[in-house]
Structure formats: C-alpha cells, structure tokens
Amino acid sequence: MEIYRAVVARVRPLTASMIRVTLTGGDLPAFTSTGVGDEYVRLFFPHGPDRHDLSLPVPTESGWETPEGRPTAPMRTYTIRAVRPEPGEIDIDFVVHEHGVAAGWAAAAQPGDPIGLNAPTGLYDPPEDVVRQILVADLTGLPAVARILENTPEHIATRVILEVPDKASEQALPAHPRARVTWTHGGNGHSPSRLAELVTTALPGESDLTGTYLWTAGETTALRSVRKHLRRTLGLDSSRFKVVGYWVPGSDTWTERWEALPATVRAELEALWEAPTDDLEDVTIVYEDRLSNLGL
Numbered sequence: 001m002e003i004y005r006a007v008v009a010r011v012r013p014l015t016a017s018m019i020r021v022t023l024t025g026g027d028l029p030a031f032t033s034t035g036v037g038d039e040y041v042r043l044f045f046p047h048g049p050d051r052h053d054l055s056l057p058v059p060t061e062s063g064w065e066t067p068e069g070r071p072t073a074p075m076r077t078y079t080i081r082a083v084r085p086e087p088g089e090i091d092i093d094f095v096v097h098e099h100g101v102a103a104g105w106a107a108a109a110q111p112g113d114p115i116g117l118n119a120p121t122g123l124y125d126p127p128e129d130v131v132r133q134i135l136v137a138d139l140t141g142l143p144a145v146a147r148i149l150e151n152t153p154e155h156i157a158t159r160v161i162l163e164v165p166d167k168a169s170e171q172a173l174p175a176h177p178r179a180r181v182t183w184t185h186g187g188n189g190h191s192p193s194r195l196a197e198l199v200t201t202a203l204p205g206e207s208d209l210t211g212t213y214l215w216t217a218g219e220t221t222a223l224r225s226v227r228k229h230l231r232r233t234l235g236l237d238s239s240r241f242k243v244v245g246y247w248v249p250g251s252d253t254w255t256e257r258w259e260a261l262p263a264t265v266r267a268e269l270e271a272l273w274e275a276p277t278d279d280l281e282d283v284t285i286v287y288e289d290r291l292s293n294l295g296l
C-alpha cells in the first residue's frame with residue numbers, strides 16, 4: 001500500500017453537477033493504474049480550512065494510519081476517470097452536492113492544491129464469455145461507467161442506464177458501436193432513487209442471462225434490493241454481477257445511529273461477517289436486510 005501526494009493541475013466543470021479535477025505532480029508518476037474500468041482510490045483531504053495543510057497518513061500492512069500527534073485527514077473514495085502516464089496525470093470527476101468535505105473541496109479546488117491518494121483497486125470483473133453487459137449507475141457511478149465503456153471490446157453489446165438529477169447533468173459518453181444509452185432524471189439525493197426499478201426492468205425475472213454481466217453502482221440503500229433480485233430471483237452466480245454502494249444518504253449521522261444500537265444487535269451484525277461462508281453475496285443480503293429493518 002502506497003500513499004501518494006499530488007497537486008491539482010486543472011479544474012473544469014463538466015456539467016451542472018460534476019467537476020473534473022486533474023491531479024499531477026508530487027509522487028504521482030509512481031502511481032500504477034490497474035487498468036480496470038471502475039478503479040478507485042481513497043483520497044485524503046486537508047483536515048481544516050487551510051487548503052495547503054495536508055496531514056497524510058502513513059501506509060501500514062492492512063491500510064494506513066495517522067502518525068501520532070498529527071491531525072487526521074478526512075478520507076473519501078473516488079473513481080479514476082482517466083490516467084495519462086505521460087505527463088503523469090489522473091482525472092477525478094466529483095459530483096457537486098451540498099454537504100461534504102470532498103464535494104466542498106472540489107468546488108473550490110485551485111491549481112497547486114495538495115491532496116493525498118492511495119493505490120487504486122478495481123471491482124469490475126466480467127467473466128471471459130461475456131457477450132452482453134448492463135451498466136446501471138447514478139451520478140457517482142457515471143465516471144466508472146464512462147471508463148468501462150471506453151475499454152469495452154466492440155463485440156460486447158452494452159446497455160447503459162444512468163440516473164442523473166436533470167437534463168443539464170447528462171454528458172457525452174465514449175462512443176461504442178454496440179452501446180445503447182438511456183438517461184433518466186431524479187435520484188442523487190434530489191428525489192427517491194429509481195436504480196432498483198431500472199435494474200429489474202432491464203433484467204426481469206424471466207431473463208435469459210447466458211453471457212450476461214451486470215455492474216451497478218450508486219446510492220447504497222437503493223441498491224440493496226438489486227442484490228437480492230440478482231441473487232434470489234434470478235439465481236445469478238456472483239461472478240456475473242457487481243453491486244457497489246457508492247454513497248449513503250445521511251452518512252454524516254450514520255456512525256452515531258449505528259453506535260446507538262444495543263451492543264447485542266451490533267455484535268450480532270458483526271458476527272455475520274465472521275461465520276464461515278463460500279457466498280459473501282448471501283451474507284451481504286442478510287446484513288443489508290437487517291440494516292434496512294433498523295433504519296440504517
């Protein structure tokens with residue numbers, strides 16, 4: 001695990017609801033892309049109002065830690081939209097929303113601002129026999145969808161469904177000869193997300209799923225029923241789909257609400273992950289059902 005220091009090279013608005021920040025410099029040239037379309041990094045932001053006072057954590061065997069006596073840098077997860085080994089740049093596309101360290105930082109970003117990031121990881125992993133893929137996301141997953149599409153071989157028929165707040169948030173996607181793109185408006189914290197309905201409509205119960213891969217990302221609670229639909233209704237093997245919660249409504253009070261649960265309930269939920277299993281998707285379904293019932 002490496003932690004890199006980079007600086008903002010350029011900032012440019014993409015749409016009414018997204019800003020592209022290009023990072024360069026520092027030790028970024030050492031950054032090695034996995035090449036996976038949805039690869040993401042943890043970004044480490046300045047801890048206070050001084051945008052140049054960045055207290056980076058140090059790598060450990062299992063992740064990272066803040067050196068003793070130093071302030072903790074707020075961390076958020078973002079997709080690498082593009083990597084240019086020459087001249088050593090990466091692009092990150094930030095959703096503009098009203099609250100949040102990351103969104104606020106991006107909205108005010110200026111060339112020269114420092115930021116930290118770790119090494120990237122990707123989750124998109126279609127089996128070799130895939131001939132059809134379905135990509136469904138809200139705004140937060142749009143950068144990953146665009147990069148996945150850019151890297152998709154021509155023979156893979158690709159259905160793209162994107163939920164963005166409004167027409168002004170739509171953006172041009174990389175061309176692909178066998179892609180069909182649908183934009184829907186809503187969700188993204190502005191109104192209830194329709195991600196679950198969009199996936200179940202694209203893949204109804206009687207679907208022929210031979211050679212199909214589904215990747216979906218966006219509002220976490222909206223995607224819980226999607227995992228269930230894919231696994232329990234369609235009986236899809238976990239190698240055939242990836243459901244990734246990208247953001248949590250009310251995340252600023254989530255830890256407080258979690259800690260307010262009786263200790264026995266928290267212990268019971270944590271124990272779910274410790275039991276031996278050969279199917280993490282099923283454990284996730286049980287865990288997420290419990291969280292939903294507890295209002296989390």
Ligand SMILES: Cc1cc2nc3c(=O)[nH]c(=O)nc-3n(C[C@H](O)[C@H](O)[C@H](O)COP(=O)(O)OP(=O)(O)OC[C@H]3O[C@@H](n4cnc5c(N)ncnc54)[C@H](O)[C@@H]3O)c2cc1C
Binds near residue numbers: 079100
């Ligand atoms: C693997 C992965 C890749 C991601 N890639 C991207 C990406 O490329 N671009 C991107 O913009 N986001 C991406 N995200 C989502 C991003 O990490 C979250 O949106 C994050 O919470 C934003 O941090 P923040 O500091 O702005 O807001 P936070 O401090 O985390 O949250 C503050 C408040 O804002 C709300 N909030 C957070 N995000 C949103 C949102 N998108 N819309 C509306 N309300 C929100 C929260 O519910 C909370 O109430 C990704 C997440 C993951 C897990």
